[in-house]
Amino acid sequence: MKQPFSIKEKIGPEHDGVLLRDYLLKEQQLSRRALKAIKFNEGFLYVNDEPKTVRYQLKAGDIVKIMFPPEGISPSLLPEPIPLNIIYEDEHALVINKPPDIPVIPSQKYSTGTIANGVLFHLEQQNLAYTVHTVNRLDRDTSGLLLIAKHRHAHDFFVKMQKEHHIHRRYLAVVHGTLDKDNDVIDAPIGRKEGSIIERCVRPDGKPARTHYKMIKTFSDFTLVAIRLETGRTHQIRVHFSHIGHPLLGDDLYGGSTDRIQRQALHSFELRFIHPFTxxxxxxxxxxxxxxxxxxxxxNLQNL
Incomplete structure (x- = not known):
């Protein structure tokens, strides 16, 4: 039988007399959605191995166990034995170094062969009743670091951290030409390009978008840059550098040449965050x- 995610904690004197509901919401930071799922969808709350309701008043020394309900898996997501370059894993999260030419999640065009299909297979091999929760996504042709939560509770934490800009990512890109400044910020709103469901563009009524960059190496007709995103709009890096006249090499959607590389020359090289559990x-x-x-x-990535 597949194992659902669970948490086990000993209650200290500082939580003596606190209602179990308040402890779960404030101390364990369960979302109200998660607490509702535990109450009504085959999850369980135990104190000292006995089932309790959220109205139970905790005592110092109690052992609280939270059993989350098994997670539903989309019928369109099938497990596949796809090789994954996993560079970090614990019971809550995976960090994967994604190669180019593979989508992160299934779509109408790519229904199988995605990172998500491979991760689901990986979880099933561990006998876990979890599903795939992507935290950040990369375009099909973008390579690099990808953070995936292994269960819904971890995903809730990571989504909140991302909204508060506590998950930091940096990228390397190779762009056409030589930039005017060694360091700069591209501050230009991005929206959907009229008549296209894929392309984005800089437009006055778009959503705010800010891209910080630093030149690392210059060559005869292209430049290596390190990039930090302040916002996370779709195709932000690609759109912003195309907008200032320096599209990414290989990015023919936004004006880049494919003479030297057959995909956009973009790689997520750094991922940094405070682990929400440890x-x-x-x-x-x-x-x-x-x-x-x-x-x-x-x-030398350490010096960027």
């Missing part, structure tokens, strides 16, 4: 694939 800082780096390294040579 409260320890986590920082991961991933070297770009060979198609980018063949353009720019050796890169």
């Amino acid at each position: 409260h320890q800082e986590q920082c991961f780096h991933a070297m770009p694939p060979t198609d980018i390294r063949s353009l720019v040579g050796d890169i």
Whole structure:
């Protein structure tokens, strides 16, 4: 039988007399949606191995166990034994170094063969009653670090952290030409391009978008830049650099040439966050694939 996610904690004197509901909401930071799911969808609350309701008044020394309900899996998401380059894993999260040319989640065009299909297979091999919760997404042709929550409770934490800008990501891109400034911020609103369901563009009525960049290496007709996003709009990096006249190499959707590389030269090389359960800082780096390294040579990620 597949194992649902559970939490087990010993109650300290500071929570003596607190209602179980308040402890779960304030101390364990369960969302009200999660608490409702536990109450009504085959989840369980135990205190000292006895089932209790959320109205139970805690005592110091009590052992609280929260059994989350098994998570439903979309019928369109099928487990597949897809190789995953996992660089970090614990009971709450996965960090994957995604290669180019593979989508993160299924779509009408790519119903199978995605990272999500591979992650679901990986979870099933561990006999976990979990499903796939992507925290950040990368375009099909963008490579690099991808954060995936293994259960709904972790996903709630990560989504909140992302909204509060507590998950930090940096990218490497190879762009056409030489930029005017070594460091700058591209501040230009982004919206959907009229007549297209895929393309985005800079437009006055778009959503605010800010991209910080730093030049790392210059070459005869292209430049390697390190990028930090302040916002996370669809295709933000690609749109912003195209907007200032320096599209990414390989990005033919936004004006880049495919002479040297057959996909947008974009790689998520750094991911950093405070782990919501261990409260320890986590920082991961991933070297770009060979198609980018063949353009720019050796890169010391620690010095960027």
